[in-house]
Amino acid sequence: MTPLIEARGITRIIDGVTPTTLVAGIDFSMAAGEFVAITGPSGSGKSSLLYLLGLLDIPTQGEVLVNGRPTRDLDEEARAAMRLSQLGFVFQFHFLLPEFSAMENVMLPMRALGKRSEAQMRKRAFEILDSLGLADHAFKRPDQMSGGQRQRVAIARSLANDPLVILADEPTGNLDTHSSAQVLAIMRGIVDSSRDSDRKAIVIVTHDLDLAAKADRRVHIVDGKIAATPY
């Protein structure tokens, strides 16, 4: 089966007086239905790897394939189009647009993709928010919600265009224990519920070892390279 995301020997070096290697020759593959955790110490290159896998950054060497499609020769517009339709992102900070309600934030990727009518977008956005327990908060702006609620709205937004892969960078990094558990349960639920259709996967960057332990697979990064998992 074609991996949803595959990295072939990717390296990312930042040019400068002293070039910095963020990721060094990593091979990575992820199949549908997988929940993968990327762990590692601070500055090890785990977020950089996630950005490369999510087409937010371009590898200096190597290649990233999304659903079997090479991305090296894609221009920025094509990469953006691929991110919009096939990938979903959740960051440590919720990164919601502050002037828009939860509904409008969730509708944003759908409106950018432009494949649904306004009514369909509203219906889908509300359904996603409802499934994440946010029906009562659908018309609130981010500043009217708690940190956990905002992060759940961010997850809802990442699901808006029904992506193949959700990439999450420390999604529980700013949350309390209760909210972290909620977010983790939601992500686990997303993968589990899509297992029958075999068309969704989640890759999560985390410091949280409890969270990593709940993933199907764990990839440990040290100094930009995959290392043996320490425990």
Add this chain to the structure above:
Amino acid sequence: MNLVLSIALTHVRARVRQTIVGVIGVATGVGFSVMMAALMEGSQNDFVTQLVDALPHISVTDQRRDPPRQPSQDAYDAVEIRGLSTPVTRPGIKNPYAIIASIEAWGAGAVAPSVQSRAVLRFAGRDTAASVIGVDPRREIYVSKLGTQIVSGSLDDLYKTSNAIILGSGLARKIGARVGNSVTLVGGVGRAVSANVVALSHSGVNQIDETQSYTLLKTAQILAGQTGLVNEIRIKTPDAMEARDIALRVERETGYKALSWLEANEDLMSAFQIRNFIMFAVVGAILLVASFGTYNIISTITHEKTRDIAIMKSIGLPAKIVRRIFVVEGLVIGVLGVVIGWALGFAMSWGMGQVEFKSPFMDATRLPILYSPLHYAIAGGVALAASAVAGYFPARKAASLRPVEIIRGAS
């Protein structure tokens, strides 16, 4: 609502104070541009209209631009003539009605002869210098506004009384004469004519009203001592702007110097061109300054929205949509500013039009204002273009942001 418009409007709405400042900047620019253009072009048109109304479109006089060509010049290729004495001829245009008939035959316009002479006007023991213009009333009404400027009596009264005269209202006031009085005119050659005041004229220009008077051609010819001759033929062309071409033809056909109002006022027309250039430069500068305000606001918004831009791009919004969002924000400020500016411009123009302007040389008048849709279209178009450009540069910068750098910095 369209995604771009919805985000742009939300950004603009969220920054009410900045938006208001930007809108006021554009509105002020548009308003003052419209008002200035209305005032400048209004005054120019008013001046030209007065000029065209007051003067004949073409004045044919008994002068010649070049000395008459000598027969030897036609017989030999190389001829140089020096010290040629000018033949003594009686001043004036001979056979004026034959010339008038020939000009009228090809449709140059309305044509009227006149005799210009100076005379001393004597009334109640006082002598006053006056300009006496001999006219043909039946023709005069088609080439000048004299017919409509009669305030007491009528132009045709010149026919009804022997040696009738129409005095300028200022001149009549100056000498204390009224309709029905008899005045004595003493011409330049010493001939005295007794004339009855049959009407008064009022042009509104003090210099004219205080010095000019009108008689029949014959009376003026007697005063000037040039019976049968006129010294000016005036032509009112159907289109004032064609006067130059028609004058050339008249001159070619009659041999007399035909001066169009455009040629006579060439320096003034050049001055108007310079004035228009200055006006457009000032208006452009006003709008440019207003566009800096818009640029500043959109720049501030893009700076404040760097993180939002990064997240929109990371989600997958194409750069062109991000760019459009900020260009549209500039345009939203521009459109609001233009609409308010139009209203402001109209109000200021109307207000200026109410200002009464008093001059020692003319009757009291209001500032002439030209309400032209073109002024509104130009000011609005330039302001919108400036707003779009002001939005474009910050927008381009926003669209070129690499989201990963912002996200990495924020994480």
